[in-house]
Amino acid sequence: MSASAPGASAPAARGRRWKRPPIFIQRGWLRLVVYGGFVLYLALAISTVEVNWSRVAEGMERGWRFVQGFLTPDFTSRSTDIVKGFVESLTMTLTSTVAGVILSIPIGVGAARNIAPLPVYAVCRAIVAVSRSFQEIIIAILFVAMFGFGPFAGFLTLTFATIGFMAKLLAEDIEDIDEGQAxxxxxTGASWWQVLNWGIQPQVLPRLVGLSMYRLDINFRESAVIGIVGAGGIGATLNVAMDRYEYDTAAAVLLLIILIVMAAEYSSSWLRKRIQ
Amino acid sequence: MLRVEALTKRYKTGDKALTDVSFDVPSGQVVGLIGPSGAGKSTLIRCVNRLVEPSSGKVFLGDREITRVGRGELRRVRRRIGMIFQEYALVERLTVMENVLSGRLGYVPFWRSFLRRFPQGDVDKAFALLDRVGLSDHVDKRADALSGGQRQRVGIARALEQDPELLLVDEPTASLDPKTSRQIMRLICEICRERGLPAIINIHDVLLAKMFVDRIVGLRAGRIVFDGPPDALDEEALTAIYGSEDWNAMRKEADETAKDAAEAADFEARAQAGAA
Structure with missing residues (x-):
């Protein structure tokens, strides 16, 4: 309150220096060695990258042909392939997102430590970990080998990936809820299911819907990628066009992908704003 | 009505929150539970409906020993005990009506609560209670659209919707301004008298407690150090509960603060009326 209050410290002497304490390493010399070593390693690592300049020049030339293809996209000569590819991709995207979200809800609930008993928690977390530890392409290669080429393998791949993504984020959301409401x-004497439906669901539902929309976005983009390893959809069409050096058709496919991704992006962000 | 015998709670961290706490609450009595922060007030009332599991000791509601019942039976016991919370603990994204009806969760099967199809009697009661607490115009508003005082009124209606035989009230006024605090305390105590409902009210505002309750129990470091009528709560008793302090000076100051706050609220109300 006042300067004369007992226990208040004496006014500090002038010229007393102050420096912000370091964040990571307290000892000065050790900090210097660690940071210096890192910079040295970086310099050495960069110097070992071999650059074949004549190959780079050749690449630029091919790139230029690609750019030319882009300037004259050809939507017509392979139009049936393109339409078929997009229909497959969109079907794959929608079905796998719906299936994945439905399957991820019980797993996400089970993977939330604050409402699930330990054994259930362990099992659900294991499922999430397995689903998340493999990139979509690796899973797609596996499913293509199991079920043959085509969109069914793609559907399974995207469903599998969706489960891990959604379940993990849902579980974290449930763990972050306001416990007071639950x-x-x-x-009041509510049962476990009633607590879930009344105390927890209203808190996580808007985010669950938002994440599902986001995942729909991701699944469409992934469906283009996994087509390249044989899981059907627009990726397969794109791959064939590249193999035939039909850069104008490939450009048409890429342009359409960009358009659809942008449309999905805008509509999902609009919807997410609405449901908050 | 409620009997607590030798209740002890030791948390996993080893902290002893309650030591050998015993008291009775007869039918229709409103008990104010006071004590410094961390004295174990919240833990004590949460041990009564076993939101916190006591380490040892017994709690009886009527002749039913709450501390011994199994999970299913615990639900039936909890629905007989209404609870009102410090930060209201309303489900923010549900409507006022849903929040009040959630008081019936212990009585209805899951499908009824899931489809929001409560028996007509429950709905009638909810309308009557909303009328009683003065919120008839806000039935379909979302809980997060209400002010603090209104939210706590919803909390009171929710607790009464349970048809409780006992009310547990955890710092009902801690997030409210002085004027609303008094209104809420008055409402709770009026309702208890109307229904002959016994209540335990945790409250850190000693003056407010003395104004409204029939009996005061003082808790310090997990032990009961005072138990008697509000008039018997003199300086000596306050020192036993809170430690030494110039109680009279504080009381005068508190009176002035309350007066200032009331004046400020009046002023604001007038200013708003003027603006409108």
Whole structure:
């Protein structure tokens, strides 16, 4: 309150220096060695990258042909392939997102430590970990080998990837809820299912819907990628066009992908804003 | 009505929150539970409906020993005990009506609560209670659209919707301004008298407690150090509960603060009326 209050410290002497304490390493010399070593390693690593300049020049030339293809996209000569590819991709995207979200809800609930018993939690977390540890392409290669070329393998791949993504984020969201609301439901004598439906669901539902829209986005983009390893869809069409050096058709496919991704992006962000 | 015998709670961290706490609450009595922060007030009332599991000791509601019942039976016991929370603990994204009806969760099967199809009697009661707490115009508003005082009124209606035989009230006024605090305390105590409902009210505002309750229990470091009528709460008793302090000076100051706050609220109300 006042300067004369007992216990207040004496006014500091002038010229007393102050420096922000370092964030990571307290000892000065050690900090110098660690950071210096890192810079040295970086310099050495960059110097070992071999650059074949004549090959780069050749690449530029091919790139130029590609750019020319882009300037004259050809939508017509392979139009049936393109339409078929997009229909397959969109079907794959929608079905796998719906299936993946439906399957991910029980797993996400089970993977939330604050509402699931330990054994259930362990199993669900294991499922999430397995699903998330493989990139879509690796899973797609596996499913193509199991079920043959085509969109069914793609559907399974995207569903599998969606489960890990959605379940993990849903579980984290449930763990972050305001416990007071769930506690209040418990105090009224609500059963576990009622606490889930009344105390937890209203808190996580808007984000669940938003994430599903986001995942729909991701699944469409992934469906183009996994087509390249044989899982059907627009990726397969694109791959064939590249193999035939039909850069104008490939350009048409890429342009359409960009358009659809942008449309999905805008509509999903609009929807997410609406449901908050 | 409620009997607590030798209740002890030790948390996993080893902290002893309650030591050998015993008291009775007869039918229709409103008990104010006071004590410094961390004295174990919240833990004590949460041990009554077992939102916190006591380490040892017994709690009886009527002749039912709450501390011994199994999970299914615990739900039936909890629905007889209404609870009102410090931060209201309303489900923010549900409507006022849904929040009040959630008081019936212990009585209805899951499908009814899931489809929001409560028996007509429950709905009638909810309308009557909303009328009683003065929120008839806000039935279909979302809980997060209400002010603090209004939210706590919803909390009170939710607790009463349970047809409770006992009310547990955890710091009902801690997030409210002085004027609303008094209104809420008055409402709770009026309702308890109307229904002959016994209540335990955790409250850190000693003056407010003395104004409204029939009996005061003082808790310090997990032990009961005072138990008697509000008039018997003198300086000596306050020192036993909170430690030494110039109580009279504080009381005068508190009176002035309350007066200032009331004046400020009046002023604001007038200013708003003027603006409109």
């Amino acid at each position: 506690e209040a439901m418990r105090a």
